[in-house]
Amino acid sequence: xxxxxxxxxxxAGLSAAIYGVRAGxxxxxxxKKSFGGQIVNSPEVENYPGIAxxxxxxxxxxxxxxxxxxxxxxxxxKVLRMEEDSNGEKKHVYTKNAAGEEVCYESKAVILATxxxxxxxxxxxxxxxxxxxxxxCATCDGMFFRGRDVAVVGGGNTALEDAMFLSNxxxxxxxxxxxxxxxxxxxxxxxxxxxxxxxxxxxxxxxxLLGEPNLAAVEIQDVQTKETREIEVSGVFIAIGQxxxxxxxxxxxxxxxxxxxxxxxxxxxxxxxxxxxxDCRTKSVRQLATAAADGAVAALAACEYxx
Numbered sequence: 102x103x104x105x106x107x108x109x110x111x112x113a114g115l116s117a118a119i120y121g122v123r124a125g126x127x128x129x130x131x132x133k134k135s136f137g138g139q140i141v142n143s144p145e146v147e148n149y150p151g152i153a154x155x156x157x158x159x160x161x162x163x164x165x166x167x168x169x170x171x172x173x174x175x176x177x178x179k180v181l182r183m184e185e186d187s188n189g190e191k192k193h194v195y196t197k198n199a200a201g202e203e204v205c206y207e208s209k210a211v212i213l214a215t216x217x218x219x220x221x222x223x224x225x226x227x228x229x230x231x232x233x234x235x236x237x238c239a240t241c242d243g244m245f246f247r248g249r250d251v252a253v254v255g256g257g258n259t260a261l262e263d264a265m266f267l268s269n270x271x272x273x274x275x276x277x278x279x280x281x282x283x284x285x286x287x288x289x290x291x292x293x294x295x296x297x298x299x300x301x302x303x304x305x306x307x308x309x310l311l312g313e314p315n316l317a318a319v320e321i322q323d324v325q326t327k328e329t330r331e332i333e334v335s336g337v338f339i340a341i342g343q344x345x346x347x348x349x350x351x352x353x354x355x356x357x358x359x360x361x362x363x364x365x366x367x368x369x370x371x372x373x374x375x376x377x378x379x380d381c382r383t384k385s386v387r388q389l390a391t392a393a394a395d396g397a398v399a400a401l402a403a404c405e406y407x408x
Contacts, residue, residue, distance in 0.1 A: 103129045105403050106194050106208040108180050111138025112389055113379025114214035115164045116396025117403075118173040124404045129206060130168070131196060133179035137161030138216045139343070139380075140389060142238050144266055149389050160389075178204065182349050183211065189373060210374045210403035213350055213362060214396065215381040217343035222254065226310050227339075234316020239263035239338045246271050246336045252319055254307055255340035256280060261289040263338050268296045275332055277302045279324055302332070310337065345381045357383055368399040376402055 105121045107114045110132035121128040140146065143157030152160070169175060178196035181203065185192055192211045196204050219237040221227055227235055236242040239253070243266055251271045253264045256278035268274045276293070281303045283290045293299050302321065308329060309320035318333045345360045354370040354377065355363045362377040364370050370377055378395035380387045 103127045103174075103206065103208040104407060105129070105210050105212060105400070106131065106192065106206055107212045107214055108194070109138070109214035109216055109379070109381070110136040110165065110175065111214060111216045111379060112140060112161070112164065112392040113216070113396040113399075114138075114212070115161075115168045115173075116393040117212050117214060117378055117400040118168040118396075119164075119171060120397045120400035121404065122168070122172040124400070126404060126407070128173045129208070130173055130175045131178055131180055131194065131206075132175070133177070135177070136165040136175070142240050143262060144240050145262075146389065180349060183353055183375075185353070185372075192374060209407050210376065212376045212378055212396075212399045212403060213347070213354065213370075213381060214378045214399075215346055217345045217380045217387075219339065220342045220344045222307055222339055222341065224307060224310060230310055230312075230316050233314060234312065234334075234336050235310065236336060236338050237340070239266050239340075242336070243267050243270060243338075248272050249335040250333060251275070251336040251338065252277055252302075252307075252332060252334045253338045253340060254278075255342070256283045256285060257340065257342065258285040258289060260340035261285040261293060263340050264293055264299060265289065265296075267338065268293070268299050272298065274299045275302050275334065276300070277305050277307060277319075277321060277332075279306050280304065307337070343380065347381055350375075366398070368395055368402055374403070374406055 104126035105128045107130045110130050118128050140157040141161045146155050178198050181195045192208050194206045247270045250273040252275040254277045264276050304324050305321040308322045311318040318331045322329045353372045361383045364377045364382045368376045376399040378399040379392040
């Protein structure tokens, strides 16, 4: 039995853990993969207040170690579902452990900090070519394409960071964006424009992934003229946003049409004792600082609920 169970060990979840244990509560953090969330893939973080520059992995590692040092408990187990007892006072969180066994943990409050996962392109053979030219993580796989031509799909911060990273190792980097202007930070876009081996492909979407058994080219289509052409690349890095994974909790929280948990800045869901923090909730700004803020707000709300 714990006071608070936190589902997810990204920035929001670990920040919630820190605030929970500092308030004197017993806290269990459950994470199906590894701590850190999406930020571990960022080579440099320069927009977190008070930290001039740090790698995403180092930031996540520091946050994790801080939470554990303060007394939070961490288990790497996949959460299957959540249930409540008849009066709603106890929450039951079911997981699958490393041995494949189903385990049930009880708590007085639950904080959902499940984050979001990479959004796929949705084109034919995308899944089949993962590891054979298709990737969602430039810092993970970029070095496999040293000296070769690659493409990055997207126009937000993640896409621009990926393109910048790849430009240091790859011969040519194409940035394919469906609009005629970038959505990411102007500073990142300006830095990329100074790179001689980076080419922007505007108003275009990927229609086909070509090559067998490995990726050899992408077919793109101009969204205005509808004309298509092929670009020869050995790798394509997809960075077109994220999507939440909140279905296991759909019976206890309200989801919007995109699958995000509906909650305002107070991080309260429609179910008493269940809170949400970070990228998995409805919000207009999804940044490292706002994830940490959500974690603090949700944890303090959970503590107040138990008083």
